Amino acid sequence: xxxLVESGGGLxxxxxxxxxxxxxxxxTFTIYAMGWFRQAPGKEREFVAAIxxxxxxxxYADSVKGRLTISRDNAKNTVSLQMNSLKPExxxxxxxxxxRNVVFTTTRGVDYWGQGTQVTVSS
Numbered sequence: 001x002x003x004l005v006e007s008g009g010g011l012x013x014x015x016x017x018x019x020x021x022x023x024x025x026x027x028t029f030t031i032y033a034m035g036w037f038r039q040a041p042g043k044e045r046e047f048v049a050a051i052x053x054x055x056x057x058x059x060y061a062d063s064v065k066g067r068l069t070i071s072r073d074n075a076k077n078t079v080s081l082q083m084n085s086l087k088p089e090x091x092x093x094x095x096x097x098x099x100r101n102v103v104f105t106t107t108r109g110v111d112y113w114g115q116g117t118q119v120t121v122s123s
Contacts, residue, residue, distance in 0.1 A: 013122050014087055031098050053074070091120050
């Protein structure tokens with residue numbers, strides 16, 4: 001099993017920045033990719049970004065390209081999401097995700113989930 005713990009959520013004004021981090025523990029050697037999804041009230045969970053655990057091949061949702069950047073630190077077993085130029089529509093619970101086989105862009109490729117961290121962007 002792999003355990004994922006997110007940190008870094010909070011309240012920010014539109015145009016501001018936040019950095020989310022996710023620490024992985026347990027059988028981390030089984031991880032092929034890590035990333036982030038988000039879920040706003042009344043909406044389905046949607047893909048945000050993902051990256052291959054060994055580095056490279058970052059994938060982004062069109063809605064966040066150019067504003068959000070995903071990175072990983074293998075030595076610390078963490079993946080981070082730098083969020084700039086935030087908009088009210090970015091408000092959601094952000095979930096860290098890990099997969100064993102692919103650089104996922106849908107929930108089907110995810111094998112492990114974190115508990116989520118709230119991001120609120122005020123207008």
